[in-house]
Amino acid sequence: MINLTGLTIKKAHEAIKSGEYTCRELTQAYLDQIEKKNKELNVYLEVFGDALAQADEADKKFKSGTAVLLTGIPFAIKDNILIEGKKVSAASKMLENYIASYDATVIKKLKSEGAVFLGRVNLDEFAMGGSTENSAFGPTRNPHDPRRVAGGTSGGSTAAVAADMALVALGSDTGGSVREPASFCGIVGLKPTYGRVSRYGLMAMGSSLDCIGSAAKNTEDAEIVFRSIAGHDDLDSTSLEDTKENPINKKLTIGVPWDFINKEGVNPEVKKNFMASVEKLKAGGYEVKDISIQNIDLVLAIYYIIMPAEVSTNLARLDGVRYGLHQDGKNLMEDYFFSRGKGFGPETRRRVLLGTYVLSAGYYDAYYSKAQTARTFLKKEFEKAFKNIDLILTPTAPMPAWKVGEKSDPLSVYLADIFTVTANIVGIPAISVPSGFMEMEGKSLPLGIQFMAPHGGEDLLFEIGKKFEQIAL
Amino acid sequence: MNIKDIEGLAELARIDLSQAEKESLLKDLDSILGYVKQIEEVEVVPDVGRPELGRPTSGTSVNVWREDVAGARDFSRELIINQFPDKQDGFLKVKKIL
Numbered sequence: 382m383i384n385l386t387g388l389t390i391k392k393a394h395e396a397i398k399s400g401e402y403t404c405r406e407l408t409q410a411y412l413d414q415i416e417k418k419n420k421e422l423n424v425y426l427e428v429f430g431d432a433l434a435q436a437d438e439a440d441k442k443f444k445s446g447t448a449v450l451l452t453g454i455p456f457a458i459k460d461n462i463l464i465e466g467k468k469v470s471a472a473s474k475m476l477e478n479y480i481a482s483y484d485a486t487v488i489k490k491l492k493s494e495g496a497v498f499l500g501r502v503n504l505d506e507f508a509m510g511g512s513t514e515n516s517a518f519g520p521t522r523n524p525h526d527p528r529r530v531a532g533g534t535s536g537g538s539t540a541a542v543a544a545d546m547a548l549v550a551l552g553s554d555t556g557g558s559v560r561e562p563a564s565f566c567g568i569v570g571l572k573p574t575y576g577r578v579s580r581y582g583l584m585a586m587g588s589s590l591d592c593i594g595s596a597a598k599n600t601e602d603a604e605i606v607f608r609s610i611a612g613h614d615d616l617d618s619t620s621l622e623d624t625k626e627n628p629i630n631k632k633l634t635i636g637v638p639w640d641f642i643n644k645e646g647v648n649p650e651v652k653k654n655f656m657a658s659v660e661k662l663k664a665g666g667y668e669v670k671d672i673s674i675q676n677i678d679l680v681l682a683i684y685y686i687i688m689p690a691e692v693s694t695n696l697a698r699l700d701g702v703r704y705g706l707h708q709d710g711k712n713l714m715e716d717y718f719f720s721r722g723k724g725f726g727p728e729t730r731r732r733v734l735l736g737t738y739v740l741s742a743g744y745y746d747a748y749y750s751k752a753q754t755a756r757t758f759l760k761k762e763f764e765k766a767f768k769n770i771d772l773i774l775t776p777t778a779p780m781p782a783w784k785v786g787e788k789s790d791p792l793s794v795y796l797a798d799i800f801t802v803t804a805n806i807v808g809i810p811a812i813s814v815p816s817g818f819m820e821m822e823g824k825s826l827p828l829g830i831q832f833m834a835p836h837g838g839e840d841l842l843f844e845i846g847k848k849f850e851q852i853a854l
Numbered sequence: 855m856n857i858k859d860i861e862g863l864a865e866l867a868r869i870d871l872s873q874a875e876k877e878s879l880l881k882d883l884d885s886i887l888g889y890v891k892q893i894e895e896v897e898v899v900p901d902v903g904r905p906e907l908g909r910p911t912s913g914t915s916v917n918v919w920r921e922d923v924a925g926a927r928d929f930s931r932e933l934i935i936n937q938f939p940d941k942q943d944g945f946l947k948v949k950k951i952l
Contacts, residue, residue, distance in 0.1 A: 465930065482933040615920075682890040693867065700868065702948060707939035713949040714868075722870030730871070731882055734863045738883065741866070748893065755896045792885050 383410040385545040390602045393548060394450050397443055404443065404453030408436035408497050411455045415499065415546045422522045422531075424540045426460050427468060428500040439495045451609055452495035457547035459538050460501040461508055462593065463582040464488050471584050472516035473506045475705045475724030485582020486617070487551060487593050487610040494609060499547055502537025506726045507696065508553055508586045510534050511561060511797045512783070515728040520785050523565060526824040529782040532562025538596040539566040549606055550596040555587045556684055557778075557801025559594040560813035564777035564829025567815050569846065571595050571603045572801075574836050575808035576621035578607070579614035587691040588619075590684075590805040600814060600846030607839060624837055629844050635662060635832075636672035636770035644678060645799050647779040650819040654828045655776045658816045658853070662774075665852040670770060674762050677803065679755055684802040685795060686739050686752035692729075693736025699724065731791060760807045767835040772845055775800040777813040777829035781821065804833050812842040814849050855884055 383402055397404055412432060419425050429435075432455075439453035458464065461471045463481035465488075470476045484492065491498075505515035513521040513536035521536040523529040524544035531540040535552025538559070542550050543566035552559040554572035563570025572594045583593055595606035614620045637659060647655075663669050701707040701720025708719035725733065739748035766773065778797050788794050804811035811833040818825040830849075834841040860876045860883070871879070940947040 465928075466933070480933055480937065482930045482937075483928055676896060679892055679896055682892045685886065685890050686893060701939065703946060704934075704937040704939075713951060716949065717868040718870040721868050725869065727875075727878075730869055730875070731879060731886075733867050733869065734860070734879060735883060735886060737863045737867045738859075738887075741863075748890065751893050751896060755893060758896070790885070791882050792889055795886070795889075 383407060385410060385414065385548075388548060389598060390450060390454055390548065390605050393454060394448075394452075397453055398448070404436040404439035404497065405433055407453060408432055408455050408499070411499055411545070411547060414544065418524075418544055418546060421527055422524060422540055422544060422546075423519050424502055424521050424531075424537050424544065424546055425457070425500045426470065426472070426503055426518055426537070429467065429498055432497060432499050435497045439497060442495045449494050450605055451491065453497060455497045455499050455548050456491065457500065457502045457538055457541035457550035458488070458498055459504055459535050459550070459552045461504060461553060461584040462488060462551055463584075464498060464501075467501065469501065469584070470518075471507045472504045472513075472518055473724065473726065473729070474517045475699050477517070477706070479705055481582075483582065486579035486614045488582060490610050490612075502541050502550065504537055505534040506729050507584065507692075508534040508555060508558055509692065509728050509732055511557070511794045512785075512788070513537065513562075514785065515726060517726055522785070523782045525567060525827055526782070529784050529826070530565065532565030532778075532782060534558040534562070535570075535596060536562045536565075539563050539568055539570065542566070542568050542596050542598060549598075549602050551606070551610075552594055552596050553583055553586075554592050554594045554805065555590045556688060556798045556805050559596055560801050560811060560829070560831060561778050561797060563596055563813045564815070564831075565782040565827065567818075567827030567829075569597050569600050569603045569815070570813045570829075571597075571607055571839075571842070572804055572811050573607060573611065573839060574621070574810045575805070576617075576619050577611050577810075577837070577839070579612070579617040579620055581614055581616040585695045587688040587805075588695060589691060590688060592805070599850060600812070600843055603812070603846070604843045621837075627840050629840060632666070632668065633771040633841065633845060634668045634670060634769070635772045635774050635845075636670050636766060637774050638674055638677060639671050640673055641677050642775060645779055646796070647776060648781065651776050651778075651780060651828055654817050654819060655830060658830050658849075659774070661852050662849070665848060669774075672766055672770060672773070674759075674766055676755065676759055676762065680759065680803045680806055681795065681799050683752045683755050683759070683806055684798065685735075686748050687756065687806075689732040689736035690740050690749050691736070693733045693740065696725075696729065696733055728791065756806055759803075763807045763809065764835075771834070771841055773833040775831050775833075777801065777831040781819055781826040781828060800831060809836055810834050810839045810842055812846050814846050816853060855880060855887070
């Protein structure tokens with residue numbers, strides 16, 4: 382029996398290298414966990430039939446001495462990232478039987494290292510939501526309390542890692558979709574700088590916001606995955622040029638936007654945990670400053686204008702003509718109406734209509750244009766703030782995981798994104814790291830805190846994430 | 855907003871909706887728009903400049919151009935054609951437009 386609890390990428394790599402077990406045995410150990418737990422947790426939408434064959438290929442690499450750190454490492458892949466020849470549904474009826482015709486750049490990179498893809502995991506339909514309750518195939522349950530949601534939209538990715546149903550996972554983050562479920566599931570979630578990881582082969586949702594990120598048990602694993610998938614890509618026109626790693630040789634200063642945090646409706650236990658985390662950082666030798674960022678409290682309003690606008694345009698391609706669900710009508714126009722009417726779930730319709738509204742001629746100036754101006758303004762405010770501090774700290778989410786079905790009003794789910802959307806709006810990297818638990822109805826529910834860094838500042842996040850893991854013990 | 859507005863948006867977005875869905879969408883959109891209305895409070899500071907459309911987030915991101923030449927792509931033509939709802943001789947078949 383391989384002990385999966387506490388297993389990390391480096392530990393697994395060393396164990397395979399030293400012959401303690403093979404890639405095949407490691408993959409089998411995860412497949413056994415999936416077999417045992419998937420019925421209750423609903424994490425995997427499909428387990429790939431060729432997982433063991435992939436592991437055999439990885440074992441060959443170890444034998445021939447060409448293995449690298451990610452060779453044979455079992456991954457869960459969010460079901461909106463394309464793997465050639467595999468189904469990729471975006472958890473939507475619209476694409477239930479759609480088969481990817483090419484590999485996403487991140488998949489191509491992981492394949493070249495010999496990583497093993499166990500299967501595709503659940504999400505909110507087209508990555509829109511905060512709990513995976515918008516999946517057309519049922520919500521993913523939280524491994525810490527199956528009555529509760531895993532968070533979202535990458536709830537399948539984070540639950541897979543938390544429940545030892547994968548060693549690491551890929552997710553996507555448009556407004557907090559890796560970080561929020563990571564905090565709900567008690568693991569680490571990274572959203573890189575916009576443009577540092579190629580979006581080629583990630584189903585577009587909000588194209589100026591989308592990022593592919595890693596879900597992992599600790600910061601070190603999240604960093605290893607990031608370094609493997611990051612890099613310039615000609616196939617993504619918003620891809621950044623590669624930059625060098627910056628060694629950190631100074632004491633980091635952390636800013637906390639207290640007026641913002643105090644103003645928002647943060648659960649009292651979450652706030653207590655956050656304040657305790659701040660004290661731990663101070664005791665760990667970090668300078669923590671109170672900072673104020675003008676208009677930061679408007680960030681969620683900006684997000685819920687720009688994001689649906691981009692959604693409504695991006696999802697226009699799903700019309701039942703070339704691929705995906707097709708519903709026959711009397712004429713082509715009816716084909717469109719019926720296919721989209723039947724294929725899209727409630728939250729998708731809501732956002733498409735909202736986006737259509739804010740982009741319509743009469744309201745464009747009042748909403749979309751205003752939101753873009755406010756976005757530019759906020760970006761400049763963050764540049765100013767980062768002149769005096771290295772990192773910005775907030776809770777990851779204002780509450781712990783809620784119960785499945787508890788939130789019926791869409792706006793109340795949107796409010797869960799209040800602290801995470803900022804990083805997407807201004808394009809900076811952010812990481813959620815576990816900060817302890819709160820007790821609720823006899824269960825310990827995980828909580829997380831979020832560090833944000835300036836553009837390209839992932840190194841700062843890995844540095845502080847690793848330190849916090851030590852001092853939080 | 856009223857039910858006519860919802861119908862107009864659904865028409866633009868090409869989504870077939872039932873009467874019950876229209877009513878529930880009206881309620882949801884009213885509440886969401888009530889929230890995002892805060893955007894009206896934003897003070898437009900004179901030096902903020904035009905919205906950086908097209909390069910929204912990163913300080914180092916600029917428009918990316920390339921020569922208009924065809925490059926190799928590893929799309930699977932077969933996989934694409936097999937997913938057409940209707941096809942003929944390797945072409946996508948659609949209903950007549952006019």
